[in-house]
Amino acid sequence: MIDLRSDTVTRPSAAMLSAMMAAETGDDVYGDDPTVNALEAKVARLSAKEAALFLPTGTQANLVALLSHCQRGEEYIVGQQAHNYKYEAGGAAVLGSIQPQPVDADADGTLPLDVIAQFIKPDDFHFAMTRLLSLENTHQGKVLPLSYLEQAWHFTRERQLALHIDGARIFNAAVALSVNLDALTRYCDTLTLCLSKGLGTPVGSMLCGSAEYIQRARRWRKMTGGAMRQSGILAAAGLYALDNHVARLQDDHDNAAWLASQLKMIGMDVISQNTNMVFVRLPEDQTAPLKKWMHEKGILLNTARVTRLVTHLDVDRQALETLVAEWRSFLANQ
Numbered sequence: 496m497i498d499l500r501s502d503t504v505t506r507p508s509a510a511m512l513s514a515m516m517a518a519e520t521g522d523d524v525y526g527d528d529p530t531v532n533a534l535e536a537k538v539a540r541l542s543a544k545e546a547a548l549f550l551p552t553g554t555q556a557n558l559v560a561l562l563s564h565c566q567r568g569e570e571y572i573v574g575q576q577a578h579n580y581k582y583e584a585g586g587a588a589v590l591g592s593i594q595p596q597p598v599d600a601d602a603d604g605t606l607p608l609d610v611i612a613q614f615i616k617p618d619d620f621h622f623a624m625t626r627l628l629s630l631e632n633t634h635q636g637k638v639l640p641l642s643y644l645e646q647a648w649h650f651t652r653e654r655q656l657a658l659h660i661d662g663a664r665i666f667n668a669a670v671a672l673s674v675n676l677d678a679l680t681r682y683c684d685t686l687t688l689c690l691s692k693g694l695g696t697p698v699g700s701m702l703c704g705s706a707e708y709i710q711r712a713r714r715w716r717k718m719t720g721g722a723m724r725q726s727g728i729l730a731a732a733g734l735y736a737l738d739n740h741v742a743r744l745q746d747d748h749d750n751a752a753w754l755a756s757q758l759k760m761i762g763m764d765v766i767s768q769n770t771n772m773v774f775v776r777l778p779e780d781q782t783a784p785l786k787k788w789m790h791e792k793g794i795l796l797n798t799a800r801v802t803r804l805v806t807h808l809d810v811d812r813q814a815l816e817t818l819v820a821e822w823r824s825f826l827a828n829q
């Protein structure tokens with residue numbers, strides 16, 4: 496199958512599987528799994544934070560991040576379309592009694608600081624206490640500009656807010672800007688990043704921050720059921736991905752740019768292409784038939800009025816050529 500629904504659909508390669516098979520393991524709840532410890536040390540170093548924590552999923556990493564920042568009755572400011580507001584089943588509110596204050600993002604994926612300023616609650620017992628600003632980088636494939644990250648950092652320092660980044664795809668941002676990870680992460684207190692998206696592991700996300708913060712997060716990880724045992728097998732996939740799958744994210748970006756240009760050439764309404772994501776507006780009467788047509792040809796798409804196509808390490812240029820050829824035939828048959 497050629498699967499463009501998400502970059503989460505990748506399968507571990509033979510080389511990644513053999514790294515997993517060879518992993519030295521211990522019991523990570525006792526803190527003695529050497530491979531998990533190596534992964535946490537490596538990600539802490541790459542992100543220039545004091546410590547990092549390995550968790551099963553991005554959703555759990557974001558939940559633990561919020562629980563470790565905010566107490567019951569406190570608030571985080573977050574984008575309307577942010578994953579840790581809209582797509583995580585309201586976990587922070589349900590499990591942490593933490594109130595989200597959503598705000599609309601600008602077209603470039605940034606949350607306007609003047610708008611955020613209006614949403615920060617004064618210290619008055621009528622209001623929840625605003626504790627945290629949460630940004631997403633990349634957001635719908637968009638790379639937040641470095642200048643914005645720096646401004647947001649100073650803004651939060653002046654207003655005594657913490658700054659968290661949901662960096663599920665932050666390596667895509669770093670590669671797109673040709674900078675090391677720490678050029679982005681210096682402008683946040685904490686971040687989450689996913690190993691299981693563009694980096695191609697089957698499982699795993701990291702939460703990074705100060706040593707004291709990560710110590711607190713360990714308790715929340717345990718409470719939410721995310722502390723694992725011989726998880727070195729999974730951490731080995733993460734170490735392999737960090738060594739082998741970061742620089743190649745540029746191929747995904749180049750493939751997405753190529754796909755966008757080809758879809759424009761066959762007359763499709765391409766709304767945007769950023770990093771590894773292409774958004775295409777489909778005529779309403781084509782969404783279901785296109786999905787069916789492609790499925791019959793072994794191509795998986797999540798079609799909607801605005802359809803998102805995501806490139807990743809399991810789709811090469813040849814697969815995309817097949818997709819474009821099938822799309823052209825579909826249009827010819829309409």
Ligand SMILES: Cc1ncc(COP(=O)(O)O)c(C=O)c1O
Nearest residue numbers: 552553554555578631661663689
């Ligand atoms: C921006 C963002 N954050 C967090 C997540 C959650 O990751 P997971 O699917 O591992 O829970 C996703 C998943 O797609 C995401 O896109």
